Amino acid sequence: MKIAVIDNEKIIVKNVEDIKLNSRKGAIVKVLGCGLCGSDIVKFVHKISKDGTVLGHEIVAEIVDINSDTDFKVGDEIVTSHHIPCGECVYCKHGNVSMCEHFKSTNIRPGGFSEYVYLSEEHLKNVAHLKPENLSDIEASFYEPLGCIVRAVKRASLLQGDKALVVGLGSIGILTAQALKAYGYDVLGCDLLKERIELLKSFGIDACDVRELDYDYKADGIFMTSGADKAIGTALKYVRNGGKILVFSSTPSDLSAYPNNEIYYRELTIMGSYSPAPVDLKDSLALLKDGKVKVKGISTVYNLDDIQNAFDDTMTNKIMKAYIKVTN
Numbered sequence: 249m250k251i252a253v254i255d256n257e258k259i260i261v262k263n264v265e266d267i268k269l270n271s272r273k274g275a276i277v278k279v280l281g282c283g284l285c286g287s288d289i290v291k292f293v294h295k296i297s298k299d300g301t302v303l304g305h306e307i308v309a310e311i312v313d314i315n316s317d318t319d320f321k322v323g324d325e326i327v328t329s330h331h332i333p334c335g336e337c338v339y340c341k342h343g344n345v346s347m348c349e350h351f352k353s354t355n356i357r358p359g360g361f362s363e364y365v366y367l368s369e370e371h372l373k374n375v376a377h378l379k380p381e382n383l384s385d386i387e388a389s390f391y392e393p394l395g396c397i398v399r400a401v402k403r404a405s406l407l408q409g410d411k412a413l414v415v416g417l418g419s420i421g422i423l424t425a426q427a428l429k430a431y432g433y434d435v436l437g438c439d440l441l442k443e444r445i446e447l448l449k450s451f452g453i454d455a456c457d458v459r460e461l462d463y464d465y466k467a468d469g470i471f472m473t474s475g476a477d478k479a480i481g482t483a484l485k486y487v488r489n490g491g492k493i494l495v496f497s498s499t500p501s502d503l504s505a506y507p508n509n510e511i512y513y514r515e516l517t518i519m520g521s522y523s524p525a526p527v528d529l530k531d532s533l534a535l536l537k538d539g540k541v542k543v544k545g546i547s548t549v550y551n552l553d554d555i556q557n558a559f560d561d562t563m564t565n566k567i568m569k570a571y572i573k574v575t576n
Contacts (some may be wrong), residue, residue, distance in 0.1 A: 249533060251570075252361035252555045254292060254301045259361075264527035267357075268561040269313045273369035275320065277309035277328075279287075283389040284546065284558055285400040286420070286475075286569040292496065292559065304360025304572065308385045312364070315373035318372045327391040328367060329375040329529050339545045343403075346522035347413045361555060363575055374526045378564055380537040385409045386571050387536060390543045393420065395532035397427050397496070402528070403521045406469045408432045415482050416474025417444035417455065419546050420496065425453050425470050430540040432540060436467070438482075444568070466491070473497050482511055492517040504571045513573035547571040 249266045252259050269276045271368050284304030291297040311324045333340050334350035345351055355489065357449045367376060379388045397420065406412060410433050414425045417439035425437045425448055437448045438454040449453040464490035475497045483493045484507060493516060513516060524532070535541040548567040550558040558570035 250364040250552055250574075251302050251358060251363070252304075252552060254297055254299050254303070256299060259303075259559055260462060261553055261555065266487070267366055269315060269366070271315075272366070273313050273315050275314040275315075275316060275367045275372060277307075277326065277365050278312050278365055278393045278550060279360060279362060279574040280310060280325070280383050280576075281387070281389055281571055281573045282307045283393065284562060285393065286418075289559065289563060294565070298303060302359030306389050307360040307365065308358070308379060308388045310364065314367055316372050318369075318376075320372055320376070320378075325379040326376050327375075327379055327533065328356065328371055328386050329395065329524070329526075330354070330371075331523055333371055333525055334375045342557075345399075345525045351523070352459075361552065361572055362446050363552075368387070374565055375529055375534055377530070380533065381537060386547050386549070387543050388425065389547075389571055390541075390554045391529065391533050392524070392535060394423050394427065394541060395529035396420075396522070397424050398495050398531045399524040399528040400471065400494055401427050401431055401517060402425070402522035404469050404471070404492055406433055406492070409434060410468035411436070411466070412469045412471060413438065413465075413486055414471045414473055415479050415486075416472065416497065417441070417448055417475070418473065421471075421473035422451070422546060422568075423541060423543070424450055424473050424496065425455075426451055426495070427535065427543040428471070429453055430517070436465075444500055448457075448543060450545075461486065468492070469494060471496060475499055484516075486518060488517070489514045492519065496519045549573055 252261045288303040332354045333345035333348040339347040384433045412428045414421050416439040428435045438458040438556040442566040460511040470483040470487045470493045472483050474494050547569050552574050561567045
């Protein structure tokens, strides 16, 4: 089978022996396609993942072999996530599922940029779902990233009708704005790139150039989905006193100081959100299936053999998001 692995400064495709289920519980799935996540880019660029690592986790797949107590069967097309919280540790009990050690240790093997993947029984029972018939493979691949966003929206705990400003309209920002609208908030998105502003408008959500934001505009919640350092200043400028800033991005600089006095005197709440719990993923799939979050026009399709180009084009902002078509 083909796999795409990190090899020093590049991603290469090579052939390895097919994986087998043997006596294990779980399933072998044929990966139909896999979205390229921003976290994959970070792991590659900053050498967080070792050479030989197969990245990718936003998969749509078909079951080809299974030994499971679930109702899944050979031939089923599914979506799945890669991490599963234990539900019992101090992190899970406090709602910080991304920090759960079991969550971090679970994964799909070898990774989504592979022709075949092993899913454990735990994955099948907790984070795998049948692909809705009304969704294309590309649309369904947004199941996991949208699940991350659903959790972020829930963590912010805004009130119905509150103003929410999304700073940065990459793929995550576009999804975040739509999810916020679906949950009943008054949403505005901002970015520097006209085409991204127009894309959000095409989904029926107000958007503008960040440089043209009304100075007096104030939001109850800021969703920082831009990875630019300047996004921090934008968030602080447009959050109301007593408001919330939800950080859903990493920035190039790990700033040595945080705005202590702004947080203190203005009674701001600053929080982060990273990955979803199983319930968030279930809600994500419903949003996609019901058409409350649309993803048409976000992804550009690449074949597995062209995966290096997908990484390059994403990193240079030639495209918004890549979808790697793995098998037919």
